[in-house]
Amino acid sequence: MRAALPSPTESIALVAALFATGCAELSSPAPIPTLSIGVVDANVWTGDPERPLVEAIGVAGDRVAALGSSDAIRALATDAIIIDADGATVVPGFIDAHVHLLDAGHRLLADSTGDALLLDDDFWPVAPEPPPAYTPAEDDAALDAALAYLAERGVTSVHHMGSWSDLEALGRARDSGRLTVRVYAAVPLPTWRRLRDAIADGRFGGDDGRGDNWLRVGALKGVVDGTVETGTAALDRPYPDSADDRGLMLYDVDRLSAQVDAADAAELQVALHAVGSRANHLALNAYERVIAANGPRDRRFRIEHAQHLRPDDIARFAALDVIASMQPAGIGDTGPRLEAMVGSAALAEPFPVRSLLDTGAVVAFGTNWGFAPAGPILGLYGAVTRRPLEAFYRSSWTPSERITIARALNAYTIAGAYASFEDRIKGRLAIGQLADFAVLDLALLSVPLPDVRLASVVVTVTGGRIVYDAR
Numbered sequence: 001m002r003a004a005l006p007s008p009t010e011s012i013a014l015v016a017a018l019f020a021t022g023c024a025e026l027s028s029p030a031p032i033p034t035l036s037i038g039v040v041d042a043n044v045w046t047g048d049p050e051r052p053l054v055e056a057i058g059v060a061g062d063r064v065a066a067l068g069s070s071d072a073i074r075a076l077a078t079d080a081i082i083i084d085a086d087g088a089t090v091v092p093g094f095i096d097a098h099v100h101l102l103d104a105g106h107r108l109l110a111d112s113t114g115d116a117l118l119l120d121d122d123f124w125p126v127a128p129e130p131p132p133a134y135t136p137a138e139d140d141a142a143l144d145a146a147l148a149y150l151a152e153r154g155v156t157s158v159h160h161m162g163s164w165s166d167l168e169a170l171g172r173a174r175d176s177g178r179l180t181v182r183v184y185a186a187v188p189l190p191t192w193r194r195l196r197d198a199i200a201d202g203r204f205g206g207d208d209g210r211g212d213n214w215l216r217v218g219a220l221k222g223v224v225d226g227t228v229e230t231g232t233a234a235l236d237r238p239y240p241d242s243a244d245d246r247g248l249m250l251y252d253v254d255r256l257s258a259q260v261d262a263a264d265a266a267e268l269q270v271a272l273h274a275v276g277s278r279a280n281h282l283a284l285n286a287y288e289r290v291i292a293a294n295g296p297r298d299r300r301f302r303i304e305h306a307q308h309l310r311p312d313d314i315a316r317f318a319a320l321d322v323i324a325s326m327q328p329a330g331i332g333d334t335g336p337r338l339e340a341m342v343g344s345a346a347l348a349e350p351f352p353v354r355s356l357l358d359t360g361a362v363v364a365f366g367t368n369w370g371f372a373p374a375g376p377i378l379g380l381y382g383a384v385t386r387r388p389l390e391a392f393y394r395s396s397w398t399p400s401e402r403i404t405i406a407r408a409l410n411a412y413t414i415a416g417a418y419a420s421f422e423d424r425i426k427g428r429l430a431i432g433q434l435a436d437f438a439v440l441d442l443a444l445l446s447v448p449l450p451d452v453r454l455a456s457v458v459v460t461v462t463g464g465r466i467v468y469d470a471r
């Protein structure tokens with residue numbers, strides 16, 4: 001009878017072979033790696049289509065060193081910390097593709113409950129760079145609070161939408177070894193020259209001048225419209241109860257295209273905030289123009305929020321290779337509310353996650369934390385149920401846009417890694433990838449979907465280091 005998982009010796013051989021592949025001159029078998037952490041008796045959802053589920057995972061240094069049976073990992077992990085997951089799920093560390101770390105941290109310090117839904121004032125209608133209101137020491141404390149909060153929720157990487165003064169705080173945290181979450185930091189689009197020049201000057205370090213795998217730059221965030229809640233999302237038809245108010249557009253297409261064009265020509269990534277259908281249409285038009293003008297390149301344009309889309313625009317994301325960076329937490333709560341606010345001005349239902357995925361688009365999940373709650377579990381629940389959090393027995397809102405838990409996990413892991421050009425080193429659990437993962441307290445892939453909301457994180461590991469431990 002054949003065992004489903006390899007025996008310990010087979011696994012050891014496999015690991016040794018994989019370690020040897022990088023060194024062709026090795027004639028003797030590569031040494032068996034000394035594991036520092038072994039997670040056993042788990043359902044490890046690897047995100048790797050070649051090997052989607054394994055029972056155990058081993059870490060050496062900052063990398064995944066072994067995957068296989070619990071016996072195999074135990075045999076390698078004689079001097080390691082052993083985490084018995086007791087049948088629960090282990091996932092690649094969550095990648096939150098849209099946060100405002102400093103805002104979130106300052107709010108956490110001001111209000112220890114911190115999780116309250118706050119008004120989204122996530123745009124700069126006038127000045128792209130608000131003057132810093134905090135001292136460096138206050139920013140450092142806020143950042144530390146935000147990092148600890150994320151680690152508790154299994155988040156191991158974020159895409160931070162912020163300012164140049166935020167970058168100073170992030171740089172200090174990296175240099176002093178205080179980062180426990182990896183950060184891909186975007187700065188405002190109008191400052192593209194400054195970013196280009198800072199990279200050329202080697203200010204961020206790293207082989208390509210864009211930093212290391214703890215803190216990276218290269219993205220610019222532009223703002224096309226506002227938010228539905230403030231009546232500033234740019235729609236195709238007037239808001240209900242208004243004769244001609246179709247929301248706020250901060251750029252005309254020529255001015256926007258010119259900035260995107262310049263940033264793209266400088267080989268920087270552009271992420272445009274677009275909520276309303278008119279704003280999304282304009283952003284896609286700008287991207288289309290720039291792609292035609294500047295030619296093929298691995299540019300990974302993004303649209304942040306992509307909340308209301310014209311039906312004809314949905315397939316353009318995949319056609320133009322534009323990443324939809326969406327925030328699924330609370331779809332079941334805010335979706336119906338937003339629909340009521342935009343009324344017939346909404347040409348498509350908000351948050352068309354499945355429609356986008358079905359056309360082949362990359363959808364990366366995040367939260368807009370700082371202005372919305374941080375937890376990825378809420379996002380997974382929102383994406384798979386589209387039900388209110390507190391009324392989970394209710395029927396789903398727009399059920400045809402629900403997605404499977406595997407697709408939701410993909411959007412929260414590998415898609416985020418792709419959106420920051422880091423899919424070669426993280427976002428899934430395979431040998432040689434960064435050891436970033438979260439141990440949950442339930443079997444996420446087999447519980448009834450409403451129970452997804454009950455999951456919590458037991459241990460978070462970032463770069464082979466336990467950064468949160470609730471055991």
Ligand SMILES: [Zn+2]
Pocket residue numbers: 098099100122161368
């Ligand atoms: Zn935001």
